[in-house]
Amino acid sequence: MEEKYIICEDSLEGIFTAIYDAYALREGHGHIHIQVGEEDNYRLFAAYVHSQPDAVKTDKVLRTVKDRLGEEVYGSLCRAAASYDREKGDAVYHTVVDGITAGSGRRTMENLRNPYVRKTFELARRTANEVHHELEFIRFQELEQGVLYSKIGPENNVMPFVMPHFSDRLSIENFMIHDEKRGIFGVHPAKEEWYLVSDAEGFNPQELRWSRKERQYQELFIFFHKIIAIKERYNSRLQQQMLPLRFQDYMVEFGSNE
Amino acid sequence: MEARILPQMSVMDKLKILADAAKYDVSCSSSGSSRRNDGTGIGNTVAAGLCHSFGADGRCISLLKILFTNECIYDCRYCINRKSNDVPRASFTPDEVCELTMEFYRRNYIEGLFLSSGILYNPDYTMELLCETVHKLRTVHRFQGYIHVKAIPGADPRLIQQTGYLADRMSVNLEMATADGLREMAPNKHRKNILRPMRQIQNGITENKNELTLYRHAPHFCEAGQSTQMVVGALPESDFQIMSVAENLYDKFALKRVYYSAFVNVNEDRELPALSGGPPLLREHRLYQADWLLRFYDFKVDELLTVDRPNFNMAIDPKADWAVRHLEVFPVEINRADYRLLLRVPGIGVKSARRIVAARRFGSLTFEDLKKIGVVLKRALYFITCGGRMMYPTKIEEEYIVRSLTYQNQMGKGERLPFLMDGTTYRQISLFDEEMGVV
Ligand code: SF4
Numbered sequence: 001m002e003e004k005y006i007i008c009e010d011s012l013e014g015i016f017t018a019i020y021d022a023y024a025l026r027e028g029h030g031h032i033h034i035q036v037g038e039e040d041n042y043r044l045f046a047a048y049v050h051s052q053p054d055a056v057k058t059d060k061v062l063r064t065v066k067d068r069l070g071e072e073v074y075g076s077l078c079r080a081a082a083s084y085d086r087e088k089g090d091a092v093y094h095t096v097v098d099g100i101t102a103g104s105g106r107r108t109m110e111n112l113r114n115p116y117v118r119k120t121f122e123l124a125r126r127t128a129n130e131v132h133h134e135l136e137f138i139r140f141q142e143l144e145q146g147v148l149y150s151k152i153g154p155e156n157n158v159m160p161f162v163m164p165h166f167s168d169r170l171s172i173e174n175f176m177i178h179d180e181k182r183g184i185f186g187v188h189p190a191k192e193e194w195y196l197v198s199d200a201e202g203f204n205p206q207e208l209r210w211s212r213k214e215r216q217y218q219e220l221f222i223f224f225h226k227i228i229a230i231k232e233r234y235n236s237r238l239q240q241q242m243l244p245l246r247f248q249d250y251m252v253e254f255g256s257n258e
Numbered sequence: 259m260e261a262r263i264l265p266q267m268s269v270m271d272k273l274k275i276l277a278d279a280a281k282y283d284v285s286c287s288s289s290g291s292s293r294r295n296d297g298t299g300i301g302n303t304v305a306a307g308l309c310h311s312f313g314a315d316g317r318c319i320s321l322l323k324i325l326f327t328n329e330c331i332y333d334c335r336y337c338i339n340r341k342s343n344d345v346p347r348a349s350f351t352p353d354e355v356c357e358l359t360m361e362f363y364r365r366n367y368i369e370g371l372f373l374s375s376g377i378l379y380n381p382d383y384t385m386e387l388l389c390e391t392v393h394k395l396r397t398v399h400r401f402q403g404y405i406h407v408k409a410i411p412g413a414d415p416r417l418i419q420q421t422g423y424l425a426d427r428m429s430v431n432l433e434m435a436t437a438d439g440l441r442e443m444a445p446n447k448h449r450k451n452i453l454r455p456m457r458q459i460q461n462g463i464t465e466n467k468n469e470l471t472l473y474r475h476a477p478h479f480c481e482a483g484q485s486t487q488m489v490v491g492a493l494p495e496s497d498f499q500i501m502s503v504a505e506n507l508y509d510k511f512a513l514k515r516v517y518y519s520a521f522v523n524v525n526e527d528r529e530l531p532a533l534s535g536g537p538p539l540l541r542e543h544r545l546y547q548a549d550w551l552l553r554f555y556d557f558k559v560d561e562l563l564t565v566d567r568p569n570f571n572m573a574i575d576p577k578a579d580w581a582v583r584h585l586e587v588f589p590v591e592i593n594r595a596d597y598r599l600l601l602r603v604p605g606i607g608v609k610s611a612r613r614i615v616a617a618r619r620f621g622s623l624t625f626e627d628l629k630k631i632g633v634v635l636k637r638a639l640y641f642i643t644c645g646g647r648m649m650y651p652t653k654i655e656e657e658y659i660v661r662s663l664t665y666q667n668q669m670g671k672g673e674r675l676p677f678l679m680d681g682t683t684y685r686q687i688s689l690f691d692e693e694m695g696v697v
Contacts, residue, residue: 107620112613139366171300219270220269228313229314233520236316239312253367
């Protein structure tokens with residue numbers, strides 16, 4: 001059969017809707033692929049279908065996945081869908097097929113012999129690792145009004161995964177995390193639920209004003225960071241291996257705000 | 259004792275002295291507690307712990323690690339703060355410690371506080387200060403992040419008990435593997451004064467667990483358990499002695515972690531090793547690898563070392579070393595071997611062993627699958643078969659395998675060389691085998 005590509009929006013909703021559409025075709029799955037974003041390189045002899053994100057379809061897929069594959073697999077799919085990798089749509093789709101149609105169920109992510117599952121597994125792990133790193137390496141700075149502000153530049157879309165952590169941890173704080181690569185903001189008003197803002201118009205980081213004490217605490221920490229290392233054990237290679245430069249660029253102790 | 263505390267010392271000046279003095283304590287772990295925020299203050303804890311930065315020595319920075327004071331009435335030979343040293347002294351106030359902790363924590367610099375101390379006037383007085391500080395942090399500031407506090411040997415058990423209800427983890431450093439060693443290095447410390455609070459904390463934790471099964475809302479006592487530390491390389495103790503003590507501490511005192519700290523001759527004591535090659539980091543690393551094998555790989559110390567072979571092989575890691583001396587056990591068949599046996603294969607870590615057991619239910623595994631699963635085939639190939647076949651024909655002979663494995667090390671492939679330079683938990687994920695180089 002002719003190869004068929006479903007083009008969808010680069011979001012969890014986009015991918016889940018496309019999965020719904022793929023199933024709705026009732027043509028089997030072997031020749032169907034999901035591609036996120038633009039249809040960059042058209043293939044000859046392939047059909048292209050466009051899929052528009054749809055809340056109802058997304059919800060149906062989401063329920064089925066949670067129901068039949070369980071929360072854990074669902075979590076992996078979400079993390080894979082947040083990946084920077086353009087092949088994620090196809091990987092997630094065929095992993096769902098493996099789980100539901102081929103019947104791997106709750107064990108789906110263990111079926112590493114299936115290349116799509118493996119891809120999903122790898123993407124999910126990569127996102128999870130980055131999320132973990134951001135939980136560790138995000139640095140907040142206090143603005144004039146006492147609001148905490150953090151700027152990040154992650155490879156994958158980690159925002160939906162880091163916000164719950166900080167919303168619990170800093171429950172009584174007003175804070176905001178700014179993903180400058182995607183132009184999105186996670187916003188947490190004190191003692192309320194967090195939400196996502198994707199319209200960055202009118203926001204200019206240059207206009208932010210730090211609180212009076214911010215400088216002082218930054219200096220204290222930079223200082224602490226320096227003296228806590230044991231001279232006889234200096235090992236900058238190890239340091240860099242544990243803390244990749246792309247994170248260091250956003251951290252006060254590595255001079256991000258000097 | 260005259261406390262030489264300059265009245266106008268700034269927090270920065272104090273931090274300089276008191277963080278500098280705390281850095282030889284290895285533990286910076288923030289793992290073992292899992293607590294949600296209750297909405298009245300900031301903070302929570304994450305079971306696996308989080309590292310917030312890495313210092314120039316590549317060690318993880320997770321906690322604000324400081325001494326409350328570096329005043330001390332004792333005279334331990336390995337310690338920069340000993341009484342007989344003429345070094346600048348400083349003490350924090352409880353409020354200063356609280357403020358630093360809160361402000362660092364809000365900015366996500368740290369996971370919490372690690373509060374240790376020199377002994378100011380006497381053990382009780384010191385323990386009271388530590389207790390007062392964390393009490394303030396928990397009650398006035400409603401801090402719910404991680405707190406690790408030292409129990410001061412010789413302090414009133416009631417003070418230690420009170421502190422335990424405020425802390426996630428407590429620790430008492432064993433310092434030296436043997437009682438004689440301790441006497442030599444720390445004339446004012448006594449082994450039994452160290453073991454007593456250790457036992458008290460252990461009992462406290464056990465009782466608390468019982469309490470918690472009865473009353474779900476009972477306060478926690480050292481939820482993250484207790485740890486200790488031994489200095490390595492200051493005295494001629496063998497690895498076998500050190501590891502046997504560690505095994506005992508795990509078995510009999512239910513410790514969560516034992517840390518090993520390569521000796522640094524800070525006082526330039528002429529009777530102690532000068533260690534021109536720097537601190538014995540490779541040895542320290544071997545001890546950590548062996549420690550890992552005890553805790554996650556089901557090894558016993560006497561499988562790894564004996565009285566006649568009391569020290570680890572510096573050329574090859576303890577797990578590979580065991581494997582080449584037990585070639586009769588190998589090769590093992592990947593599709594059949596039980597989990598415990600898989601764990602003994604060099605190149606297979608806890609994660610890959612689990613994945614193998616899970617994935618082979620779907621059909622039999624090939625070498626290609628193993629690679630995808632994360633098995634380090636370069637190391638494993640001497641010890642495994644897949645479907646009855648080895649990856650390729652190779653000599654199964656101790657000397658040959660050791661040579662191949664150490665060759666890989668020299669190439670920086672098998673054993674990741676940079677990690678040789680450190681022994682602490684690089685990341686705190688408890689099963690990060692790859693990083694420990696024990697796979
Ligand atoms: S008790 Fe010993 S190790 Fe501790 S601060 Fe005093 S001299 Fe140093």
